[in-house]
Amino acid sequence: MNIQLLKTTDDQRTAFKTCTQIGTDINAVPTDDMSELQPKIVINYDSTYLAANYVYIGLFGKYYKIDKKSVTIGKKIVLECTIDAVMSYFYSDAQTGKKGIDQCKITAVRNGGIGQPTKIQDTKFPVLPNEQELMQTVATNVSLSNTAEYSYIITVIGGAANGS
Amino acid sequence: MAVNTNIYGASDQWRNAAFYDKFYPNKKANFGDNTSKLSDGVTKGKLSYNEPIDKSLSYCGLGTECALSHVRYVQNVSNTATIIDSQDRFQTNFLFGEITTQTGMDGNYNYSQLSDLKYQKAWQANFDSDTWWSNNKNKLVEPYTSIHPKSVVFLIYVIAVNSTFTNSINVTLSEYRTQYTTYPNISQVYIVPFMNDSLATENSPSRNQFGAAGNITSNNRQGFCLGLLDEYEIPSRNFNMYSYQLTWSRIVMGNLYQTDTSERSTATAIIYVPENVGEHFKYQRVNIYDYYYIRTYIEYYDGIFDEIIKTVACFGLYFTEKTNVAQHGLFTDNDMYIGILDSNGIGHGEYLRGADTATAPQNNYTDMQQSGYDYTKEVDKTKYINNTQFYGTWSSNAFTKMYVLTAAQVSALANELYTAVSAAPAGEEIERYNQSVFLTQNPIDCIISLKKFPMSLPYSAAVPMKLGSYTTTVNAAPLLYSTGIYSFTFSNSSDNGLYPWFNNSFLDYEPYTKCELTIPFCGTVEIPTTYLHDYDTIDVKLIVDFITGACTAYIQARNITIDSVSGECAVSLPVNGIQSATLDSQIHSAATARNKSALTNGLGLIGGLAAVGIGIATGGIGTAVIGGIAALTSGANMITQDKNIEYELQHMQVPMKQVSGASGAINQSYDMRCKMRITRPKISGSYDAEVYANTVGFACLINTTVSSLSGLTVGDINLDGLDASDVEKQLIKNAFASGVIL
Numbered sequence: 019m020n021i022q023l024l025k026t027t028d029d030q031r032t033a034f035k036t037c038t039q040i041g042t043d044i045n046a047v048p049t050d051d052m053s054e055l056q057p058k059i060v061i062n063y064d065s066t067y068l069a070a071n072y073v074y075i076g077l078f079g080k081y082y083k084i085d086k087k088s089v090t091i092g093k094k095i096v097l098e099c100t101i102d103a104v105m106s107y108f109y110s111d112a113q114t115g116k117k118g119i120d121q122c123k124i125t126a127v128r129n130g131g132i133g134q135p136t137k138i139q140d141t142k143f144p145v146l147p148n149e150q151e152l153m154q155t156v157a158t159n160v161s162l163s164n165t166a167e168y169s170y171i172i173t174v175i176g177g178a179a180n181g182s
Numbered sequence: 183m184a185v186n187t188n189i190y191g192a193s194d195q196w197r198n199a200a201f202y203d204k205f206y207p208n209k210k211a212n213f214g215d216n217t218s219k220l221s222d223g224v225t226k227g228k229l230s231y232n233e234p235i236d237k238s239l240s241y242c243g244l245g246t247e248c249a250l251s252h253v254r255y256v257q258n259v260s261n262t263a264t265i266i267d268s269q270d271r272f273q274t275n276f277l278f279g280e281i282t283t284q285t286g287m288d289g290n291y292n293y294s295q296l297s298d299l300k301y302q303k304a305w306q307a308n309f310d311s312d313t314w315w316s317n318n319k320n321k322l323v324e325p326y327t328s329i330h331p332k333s334v335v336f337l338i339y340v341i342a343v344n345s346t347f348t349n350s351i352n353v354t355l356s357e358y359r360t361q362y363t364t365y366p367n368i369s370q371v372y373i374v375p376f377m378n379d380s381l382a383t384e385n386s387p388s389r390n391q392f393g394a395a396g397n398i399t400s401n402n403r404q405g406f407c408l409g410l411l412d413e414y415e416i417p418s419r420n421f422n423m424y425s426y427q428l429t430w431s432r433i434v435m436g437n438l439y440q441t442d443t444s445e446r447s448t449a450t451a452i453i454y455v456p457e458n459v460g461e462h463f464k465y466q467r468v469n470i471y472d473y474y475y476i477r478t479y480i481e482y483y484d485g486i487f488d489e490i491i492k493t494v495a496c497f498g499l500y501f502t503e504k505t506n507v508a509q510h511g512l513f514t515d516n517d518m519y520i521g522i523l524d525s526n527g528i529g530h531g532e533y534l535r536g537a538d539t540a541t542a543p544q545n546n547y548t549d550m551q552q553s554g555y556d557y558t559k560e561v562d563k564t565k566y567i568n569n570t571q572f573y574g575t576w577s578s579n580a581f582t583k584m585y586v587l588t589a590a591q592v593s594a595l596a597n598e599l600y601t602a603v604s605a606a607p608a609g610e611e612i613e614r615y616n617q618s619v620f621l622t623q624n625p626i627d628c629i630i631s632l633k634k635f636p637m638s639l640p641y642s643a644a645v646p647m648k649l650g651s652y653t654t655t656v657n658a659a660p661l662l663y664s665t666g667i668y669s670f671t672f673s674n675s676s677d678n679g680l681y682p683w684f685n686n687s688f689l690d691y692e693p694y695t696k697c698e699l700t701i702p703f704c705g706t707v708e709i710p711t712t713y714l715h716d717y718d719t720i721d722v723k724l725i726v727d728f729i730t731g732a733c734t735a736y737i738q739a740r741n742i743t744i745d746s747v748s749g750e751c752a753v754s755l756p757v758n759g760i761q762s763a764t765l766d767s768q769i770h771s772a773a774t775a776r777n778k779s780a781l782t783n784g785l786g787l788i789g790g791l792a793a794v795g796i797g798i799a800t801g802g803i804g805t806a807v808i809g810g811i812a813a814l815t816s817g818a819n820m821i822t823q824d825k826n827i828e829y830e831l832q833h834m835q836v837p838m839k840q841v842s843g844a845s846g847a848i849n850q851s852y853d854m855r856c857k858m859r860i861t862r863p864k865i866s867g868s869y870d871a872e873v874y875a876n877t878v879g880f881a882c883l884i885n886t887t888v889s890s891l892s893g894l895t896v897g898d899i900n901l902d903g904l905d906a907s908d909v910e911k912q913l914i915k916n917a918f919a920s921g922v923i924l
Binding site for chain 2: 028029031032033055101103104106107116117118119120121122123124125126127128129130131132133134135136137138139140141142143144145146149150151152153154155156157162163166167168169170171172173174175176
């Protein structure tokens, strides 16, 4: 079966990693009954192949992370791989109508693309626990004052003069 | 808004107004070649007859509290005086100007309006002839383009008629206060400008009346005029009319006493009425010497004096109701007022008086156009800010009377008491004399209470104060209203709400950010921060009961009350030994009870008690605190009541009591400003938004498609329709649960 040896420097969490192919398509054989999820394959030795950390297996049409590489007697390289399910199923295929992860619905509870905190409370956000900033605004459109002139009210017995 | 220089000329070309004040100059329009009349404006191509006059002349808007914003059209309909239409505007635009009589014109200029409105437009060149009674005198008006706020003091006049309509008076508003019972029918209220003459010095005003437009009896005399610039739609029985009402008069309320309808039966009386005139606006068709007239007037009612003052206050200038004050009064004279404009430059009848006028922003203007009023701006009525409003007419009864005094008057009254007692006739027992005059053997017992308030109080004209049946020599002003509303406003005109948001995030809300209002006399109230973000104005309306001294503050967001808190703002001053002893006893008992309660319940003394202790030392504590402690009863839930008391003491701002009303040495440490305090969190100094975004991601709740997101994403994904094994799907779900970079 044909495989492609790939190298990526992207973060492991990247959904669809950017890869560069090492060499050309390679003919590989399984070492035993080959699992689709964790295949173990053998290829002919080439020193350049040791730089690969990802492999695309055309038989399954999926991408795999190379967990372990072994060089054996007889100038072979054994690759022990684990499926990268997110990368394998990420893109939809418009021609075949095959749905990918990119078209799936998600309820995101964290996202870096927003760029700044939202109104959803974030207990991980680095707020200093014991420090606060104090601001004060004073309304100045009304003046109350102890020095106001006509500010005493006296209640007395007796009416006022002149009917006032 | 600046005056439109394309129409009224460049500001450096404006001409000096007549009666030029050397200290506070006013300017009038220059339409070109040093011409200023409105007719010159037409000649120079700047104005057109039958078209509205540009309203940028209006340096402020006259609010709904001004009578000029409420127009009633009265006409003879089927031999009955009928209000055929009315207009009530939220704001009215106007001009001030002057007018110079011309050679050949008759001096009998009694027109405050165009008396005959059968023509299409009021602002027009002439009527059907060029005789004096039909020539449009509005042509001669020279509009003012710049008015210095200190250049003029308006004196308010009233023309009133007796109940039989046989006699009338034309007096100042102050004089009318003692004559309204004889002349209860107000036909006109007008304002006369007083401006400095050559004898005036900077610290000694000498003002004279600027010639009245209705009082010119010779040629080449200057008269002052007020004109309205808003369009009027006046329906008529026979034809449609649309008038630009340029009155060229100084009338602010009412109008002509009567309108001649004998020859021009379709004449319409245009009357300006106060906002709350209601049924007190009267209109009749009357026959006098075989001629029919429409008679209109405002029947006196409680509150009309206040309406008159509010109407004049809407102009935002200095005014008074006394002649001597208009002539020689300083701007801080006790009987000098200045109208206050709101933040939109609209007058709503608010004013400052006496020494308080010094705080009016107009004192820093050189031109009233600095009010910022823009007649083209549509004002959001929900943002109307009412700084001070009084209501609750207070009438005396036969047994008690409430007066508003100054500190000096309190002293004078105290001295008067000795004079009162010594007035006993020779040979008569003092006790018998006192009993007959004061209804008590101790004259001081005539004084029921004396309270000090932290604000100027509303009062009517001063009268000789009476104690019992004894008339003192102290002229005291009766309390005019029982309630006052003092509004504090926190506003932010930006789109971001009341204060700058902190990332517009959860950090701007509880529990991270908190907002408290400290309201004078009432205490501290926490308000939800959501009101700071969703509304751009928070108002605190402090309602003060002048009768009891209690106050309640209502916190409003865009006129919706969200919380309230009460307190006491008046300090009761003991006026005799019994009252003082009783007050101190109450304070001591309250403090003792509180201490006893706290110790009994093992709660210990709280900080609030220190305030009580201080109160005792200076002899002052609010009655609300006493009331709260008095509620403590034996056998009740001591813990609950202690908590209540603790709350009251901690949230009560205890007013400091002054020892003597006449001492003047009042403690200023008590802050009477309304304050908004916002506490908000601090973020770690090492915080980096990019790092955080790529390593943790910002908390969110977004329901969407994966392709619409970017960056580190943690969430629950729905894999329906994905052609993968269950194990693979679980691997995908696990990956998104821990974070996938899209």
